[in-house]
Amino acid sequence: MKPRTGVSACLAGQPVRPDGKDKHIHWLTQVLAREVTLIEVCPEMEMGLGVPRERIDFAAVHGNRRLVGLSSGRDLTDIANAANGRLLAQSATDLDGHIFKKNSASCGIVKGGMFARAFMARYPDLPAIEEDELKNESARANFLSRVRNCFAKRIG
Numbered sequence: 722m723k724p725r726t727g728v729s730a731c732l733a734g735q736p737v738r739p740d741g742k743d744k745h746i747h748w749l750t751q752v753l754a755r756e757v758t759l760i761e762v763c764p765e766m767e768m769g770l771g772v773p774r775e776r777i778d779f780a781a782v783h784g785n786r787r788l789v790g791l792s793s794g795r796d797l798t799d800i801a802n803a804a805n806g807r808l809l810a811q812s813a814t815d816l817d818g819h820i821f822k823k824n825s826a827s828c829g830i831v832k833g834g835m836f837a838r839a840f841m842a843r844y845p846d847l848p849a850i851e852e853d854e855l856k857n858e859s860a861r862a863n864f865l866s867r868v869r870n871c872f873a874k875r876i877g
Protein backbone atom coordinates (compact mmCIF):
# COMPACT_ATOMS: atom_id res chain seq x y z
CA MET A 722 0.00 0.00 0.00
CA LYS A 723 1.33 3.42 -0.99
CA PRO A 724 0.38 7.01 -0.19
CA ARG A 725 -2.18 8.50 -2.57
CA THR A 726 -1.93 11.98 -4.01
CA GLY A 727 -4.25 13.72 -6.37
CA VAL A 728 -2.65 15.16 -9.50
CA SER A 729 -3.97 17.45 -12.21
CA ALA A 730 -4.72 14.91 -14.93
CA CYS A 731 -2.93 16.84 -17.70
CA LEU A 732 0.32 16.55 -15.73
CA ALA A 733 -0.08 12.79 -15.65
CA GLY A 734 -0.37 12.68 -19.44
CA GLN A 735 -4.12 12.77 -19.99
CA PRO A 736 -4.98 14.83 -23.12
CA VAL A 737 -7.49 17.00 -21.29
CA ARG A 738 -6.12 20.50 -21.90
CA PRO A 739 -8.53 22.86 -23.71
CA ASP A 740 -6.58 22.21 -26.94
CA GLY A 741 -6.69 18.44 -26.46
CA LYS A 742 -3.05 18.19 -25.49
CA ASP A 743 -1.41 17.24 -22.21
CA LYS A 744 1.29 18.71 -20.01
CA HIS A 745 2.86 15.39 -19.13
CA ILE A 746 5.66 15.48 -16.61
CA HIS A 747 7.37 12.15 -17.04
CA TRP A 748 9.00 12.34 -13.62
CA LEU A 749 5.56 12.12 -12.04
CA THR A 750 4.45 8.99 -13.82
CA GLN A 751 7.81 7.25 -14.09
CA VAL A 752 9.56 8.13 -10.82
CA LEU A 753 7.10 9.47 -8.27
CA ALA A 754 4.50 6.86 -9.19
CA ARG A 755 6.81 4.15 -7.87
CA GLU A 756 6.29 5.53 -4.38
CA VAL A 757 2.91 7.21 -4.59
CA THR A 758 -0.36 6.22 -6.21
CA LEU A 759 -1.43 9.12 -8.43
CA ILE A 760 -5.14 9.90 -8.54
CA GLU A 761 -5.73 11.86 -11.74
CA VAL A 762 -8.28 14.65 -11.57
CA CYS A 763 -9.42 17.17 -14.20
CA PRO A 764 -11.96 19.60 -12.75
CA GLU A 765 -12.84 21.05 -16.17
CA MET A 766 -13.69 17.61 -17.53
CA GLU A 767 -15.81 17.04 -14.42
CA MET A 768 -17.59 20.30 -15.34
CA GLY A 769 -18.61 18.59 -18.58
CA LEU A 770 -16.74 21.05 -20.79
CA GLY A 771 -15.14 18.34 -22.91
CA VAL A 772 -12.16 18.52 -25.28
CA PRO A 773 -11.54 20.70 -27.16
CA ARG A 774 -13.13 23.52 -25.18
CA GLU A 775 -12.88 27.24 -24.86
CA ARG A 776 -10.38 28.61 -22.38
CA ILE A 777 -11.76 29.82 -19.09
CA ASP A 778 -10.50 32.42 -16.65
CA PHE A 779 -11.59 34.80 -13.95
CA ALA A 780 -13.38 38.03 -14.71
CA ALA A 781 -15.07 40.70 -12.64
CA VAL A 782 -18.84 40.51 -13.17
CA HIS A 783 -20.79 43.21 -11.34
CA GLY A 784 -17.87 43.51 -8.96
CA ASN A 785 -17.69 39.78 -8.26
CA ARG A 786 -14.92 37.41 -9.25
CA ARG A 787 -16.49 34.88 -11.59
CA LEU A 788 -15.19 32.04 -13.75
CA VAL A 789 -16.15 32.65 -17.36
CA GLY A 790 -15.59 31.26 -20.82
CA LEU A 791 -13.17 33.56 -22.60
CA SER A 792 -14.89 33.47 -25.97
CA SER A 793 -18.53 32.91 -24.96
CA GLY A 794 -18.55 35.00 -21.79
CA ARG A 795 -20.59 32.18 -20.20
CA ASP A 796 -20.53 32.27 -16.41
CA LEU A 797 -19.24 28.87 -15.29
CA THR A 798 -18.81 29.59 -11.59
CA ASP A 799 -21.79 27.58 -10.36
CA ILE A 800 -20.94 24.64 -12.64
CA ALA A 801 -17.38 24.68 -11.28
CA ASN A 802 -18.57 24.77 -7.68
CA ALA A 803 -20.85 21.78 -8.28
CA ALA A 804 -18.11 19.81 -10.08
CA ASN A 805 -15.58 20.56 -7.37
CA GLY A 806 -18.05 19.43 -4.73
CA ARG A 807 -18.44 16.11 -6.53
CA LEU A 808 -14.69 15.63 -6.87
CA LEU A 809 -14.08 16.37 -3.22
CA ALA A 810 -16.85 14.01 -2.18
CA GLN A 811 -15.23 11.26 -4.27
CA SER A 812 -11.80 11.83 -2.76
CA ALA A 813 -13.38 11.59 0.72
CA THR A 814 -10.53 11.15 3.17
CA ASP A 815 -8.23 8.83 1.30
CA LEU A 816 -5.74 11.31 -0.13
CA ASP A 817 -2.38 12.33 1.32
CA GLY A 818 -1.70 15.38 -0.84
CA HIS A 819 -2.23 16.96 -4.22
CA ILE A 820 -0.07 18.16 -7.11
CA PHE A 821 -1.60 21.01 -9.08
CA LYS A 822 -1.03 22.49 -12.53
CA LYS A 823 0.09 26.09 -12.21
CA ASN A 824 -1.59 29.08 -13.89
CA SER A 825 -4.96 27.38 -14.22
CA ALA A 826 -8.22 28.99 -13.16
CA SER A 827 -9.22 25.53 -11.96
CA CYS A 828 -6.00 23.95 -10.68
CA GLY A 829 -3.51 26.75 -10.00
CA ILE A 830 -2.68 27.37 -6.36
CA VAL A 831 -1.06 30.79 -6.79
CA LYS A 832 -3.70 31.86 -9.30
CA GLY A 833 -6.43 30.92 -6.85
CA GLY A 834 -7.92 28.25 -9.10
CA MET A 835 -11.36 27.18 -7.98
CA PHE A 836 -10.61 23.49 -7.49
CA ALA A 837 -7.28 24.17 -5.81
CA ARG A 838 -8.95 26.58 -3.40
CA ALA A 839 -11.79 24.19 -2.66
CA PHE A 840 -9.34 21.33 -2.07
CA MET A 841 -7.18 23.35 0.30
CA ALA A 842 -10.20 24.64 2.18
CA ARG A 843 -11.52 21.11 2.60
CA TYR A 844 -8.13 19.56 3.45
CA PRO A 845 -6.08 22.31 5.08
CA ASP A 846 -3.63 19.82 6.60
CA LEU A 847 -2.76 18.00 3.37
CA PRO A 848 0.32 19.09 1.41
CA ALA A 849 -0.50 20.85 -1.84
CA ILE A 850 2.11 21.87 -4.40
CA GLU A 851 2.34 23.23 -7.93
CA GLU A 852 4.27 21.22 -10.46
CA ASP A 853 6.94 23.88 -10.87
CA GLU A 854 7.89 23.63 -7.22
CA LEU A 855 8.65 19.95 -7.69
CA LYS A 856 11.68 20.94 -9.76
CA ASN A 857 13.26 22.19 -6.55
CA GLU A 858 14.88 19.26 -4.80
CA SER A 859 14.29 20.42 -1.24
CA ALA A 860 10.67 21.42 -1.95
CA ARG A 861 10.11 18.02 -3.53
CA ALA A 862 11.65 16.21 -0.55
CA ASN A 863 9.57 18.28 1.85
CA PHE A 864 6.38 17.56 -0.08
CA LEU A 865 7.10 13.83 -0.16
CA SER A 866 7.92 13.76 3.51
CA ARG A 867 4.61 15.48 4.33
CA VAL A 868 2.74 13.07 2.05
CA ARG A 869 4.30 10.10 3.83
CA ASN A 870 3.43 11.57 7.22
CA CYS A 871 -0.20 12.09 6.20
CA PHE A 872 -0.32 8.54 4.90
CA ALA A 873 1.11 7.16 8.15
CA LYS A 874 -1.50 9.04 10.16
CA ARG A 875 -4.31 8.00 7.82
CA ILE A 876 -3.61 4.28 7.99
CA GLY A 877 -2.86 4.51 11.71
Ligand code: SF4
Pocket residue numbers: 729730731732737738739762763764765766822825827828
Ligand atom coordinates in the same frame (compact mmCIF):
# COMPACT_ATOMS: atom_id res chain seq x y z
S1 SF4 B 1 -8.50 21.72 -15.36
FE1 SF4 B 1 -6.58 21.16 -14.33
S2 SF4 B 1 -6.27 19.01 -14.90
FE2 SF4 B 1 -7.77 19.83 -16.33
S3 SF4 B 1 -6.54 20.49 -18.06
FE3 SF4 B 1 -6.81 22.28 -16.73
S4 SF4 B 1 -4.98 22.30 -15.43
FE4 SF4 B 1 -5.11 20.25 -16.35
